[in-house]
Every structure is written in structure tokens, then in C-alpha cells.
Amino acid sequence: MTPDLMEAGAERHARAQGLPAGASTESGGRTAGYGRPAVAGEVDVTHGRILYLEDVSVSFDGFKAINKLSLDIAPGELRCIIGPNGAGKTTMMDIITGKTRPDEGTVYFGSTIDLLRHREAEIAQLGIGRKFQKPTVFEHLTVFENLELALKTDKRVKPSMFFKLDSAQADRLADILQTIHLADSVNRMAGTLSHGQKQWLEIGMLLMQDPKLLLLDEPVAGMTDEETARTAELFLTLKGKHSLMVVEHDMSFIRTISEIVTVLCDGSVLAQGTLDEVQADERVIEVYLGR
Numbered sequence: 001m002t003p004d005l006m007e008a009g010a011e012r013h014a015r016a017q018g019l020p021a022g023a024s025t026e027s028g029g030r031t032a033g034y035g036r037p038a039v040a041g042e043v044d045v046t047h048g049r050i051l052y053l054e055d056v057s058v059s060f061d062g063f064k065a066i067n068k069l070s071l072d073i074a075p076g077e078l079r080c081i082i083g084p085n086g087a088g089k090t091t092m093m094d095i096i097t098g099k100t101r102p103d104e105g106t107v108y109f110g111s112t113i114d115l116l117r118h119r120e121a122e123i124a125q126l127g128i129g130r131k132f133q134k135p136t137v138f139e140h141l142t143v144f145e146n147l148e149l150a151l152k153t154d155k156r157v158k159p160s161m162f163f164k165l166d167s168a169q170a171d172r173l174a175d176i177l178q179t180i181h182l183a184d185s186v187n188r189m190a191g192t193l194s195h196g197q198k199q200w201l202e203i204g205m206l207l208m209q210d211p212k213l214l215l216l217d218e219p220v221a222g223m224t225d226e227e228t229a230r231t232a233e234l235f236l237t238l239k240g241k242h243s244l245m246v247v248e249h250d251m252s253f254i255r256t257i258s259e260i261v262t263v264l265c266d267g268s269v270l271a272q273g274t275l276d277e278v279q280a281d282e283r284v285i286e287v288y289l290g291r
């Protein structure tokens with residue numbers, strides 16, 4: 001969030017709480033929060049936004065893949081992103097995760113962490129997890145070992161051999177196994193899992209790091225109907241505890257999980273609202289749904 005917006009937001013928050021002007025919040029506002037060093041696990045959401053993009057643009061060889069994109073997400077929200085091929089959905093995720101640097105614009109995680117000042121690995125450590133379309137689990141390790149490995153910061157063989165889960169981590173691993181529907185498959189080699197189960201395992205690996213925000217790119221592509229339904233259940237369980245941004249083309253899946261749907265087209269937001277609202281929008285029908 002820009003300093004001016006943060007200042008205004010902090011003042012609004014202070015007024016709402018009956019505090020004198022200038023009192024601001026504990027952590028918000030230019031004086032209190034802006035420029036504070038980012039610490040993993042600490043995301044200031046007192047302004048009601050966990051992710052904030054404003055006027056973000058990026059061009060590739062003169063082609064504007066993202067064009068003055070503005071978008072924000074509330075803590076615990078499950079936001080669905082839809083849009084035609086080439087709309088800029090993946091590029092937007094690349095910008096949030098530090099893979100691509102925008103030419104201009106603002107990208108904030110909470111109200112104090114300027115993501116454009118951080119590298120990709122730092123952004124992951126700050127609490128933004130990303131799941132790409134293709135599952136990337138370690139096929140020759142068991143489900144348990146994959147989840148355990150997700151906690152290790154040093155993944156070289158020798159340090160990994162001496163890594164031991166503490167009891168809180170072991171409890172979390174057991175909870176996550178239940179959440180991702182793999183409690184019965186804990187000792188199976190990941191390579192023997194179905195496509196859907198591999199996707200859940202990879203989501204579980206992200207959850208082991210307790211991300212605040214999860215970005216999920218086409219999570220149900222290639223899944224059976226039953227796996228898709230269970231993935232919907234899984235996302236509804238995660239909502240509230242984590243914020244989720246889900247890019248999908250599967251409209252019946254979107255219908256099951258969505259609250260607010262954002263439609264991207266030509267690198268910016270074309271429409272936003274409930275699925276019914278955006279499906280009734282003539283501009284959306286023309287560029288996407290009416291194909």
C-alpha cells in the first residue's frame with residue numbers, strides 16, 4: 001500500500017475506534033509501519049487487506065501483459081481469478097511472488113511489506129506459497145517424507161538426514177495429512193499417487209510452511225470429478241485460516257468455492273463480483289464465457 005493510502009487508512013481506522021486524529025494504529029500509517037523491515041510470520045492486516053496491487057504494469061518486448069492492474073484481497077478470503085488465455089493471470093502471480101518485476105506499480109503484502117523490495121525466495125519465506133499447475137512432488141519419497149522435507153530449510157542430503165520434527169511440527173504434519181485426505185497413504189511413495197492426490201500432497205507441502213497467502217494456478221486441471229469435489233472441500237477448509245487466490249477455468253468448481261470472482265482481461269480487471277454477476281456481464285460473456 002502506498003504511504004498516502006496507508007496514512008488515510010490508518011486515520012480511518014483510528015476514527016472508527018474513536019481515537020483522536022493522528023493517533024493512527026499500533027502498526028499502520030506512515031509513521032508507524034512504512035519501511036519497517038519485513039519479518040516472516042508478521043503481516044500487518046489492520047487495514048483489512050493482505051494483498052494489495054495498485055496500477056501494476058509490465059511489458060514484454062513492448063507488449064503490455066499487465067496493464068494498470070489494481071486488485072486487493074482481504075485476510076482469509078478465497079478469491080477466484082478467471083479470464084481468457086493470455087489475460088495475464090500467471091504473470092500477475094509471477095509479479096506477486098517476485099519472479100517477474102513490474103515496470104511500474106505497487107505490490108504490498110499487508111500494509112507494511114513492499115513485495116517489490118524482496119526477492120522470490122524471501123517472498124516465500126514471508127508467507128506467500130505458490131502452487132504451479134503441474135504437481136512437483138518428490139516421486140521417490142513417501143507422502144510423509146515429502147511433507148517433512150517441506151519444513152527443511154537446508155535441503156542438502158547431510159543436514160536433511162539429521163533433521164527431526166519437533167512435537168508441534170509432528171502435530172501439524174498429522175493435521176495436514178487429514179486436511180489433504182492422505183492420512184491413509186502416509187507411507188506410500190508419492191510417485192504411486194493419482195494426479196489429484198499429488199496435487200493435494202503439494203498443497204500439503206505448502207501448508208507445512210504455514211503460508212498466509214496461497215496462490216494456486218489451475219489446481220483442478222486434469223482431476224477426476226470426485227477429486228475436483230474433494231479439492232473444493234479442501235479449499236473451503238483452508239479459507240479463513242489462509243488467504244487464497246485461485247486461478248481456474250473450471251466454472252463448476254468456481255461456483256462451488258467462490259465468493260468474489262475477478263475477471264482479468266488484457267492485463268487488467270474487466271469485472272469483479274459474485275459468479276452470477278460476472279457471468280451476466282456482457283463484456284465478460286464477449287471475451288470469455290461466450291467462447
Ligand SMILES: Nc1ncnc2c1ncn2[C@@H]1O[C@H](COP(=O)(O)OP(=O)(O)OP(=O)(O)O)[C@@H](O)[C@H]1O
Pocket residue numbers: 060061065083084085086087088089090091092
Ligand atoms: N516472459 C514472457 N515473455 C514474453 N511474453 C510473455 C512472457 N510471459 C507472458 N507473456 C505474454 O503475456 C501475456 C499474458 O500471459 P499469461 O501467461 O500471464 O496469461 P494467462 O492469463 O495466465 O493465460 P493462460 O490462461 O493461458 O494460462 C500472454 O500474451 C503471454 O504470451
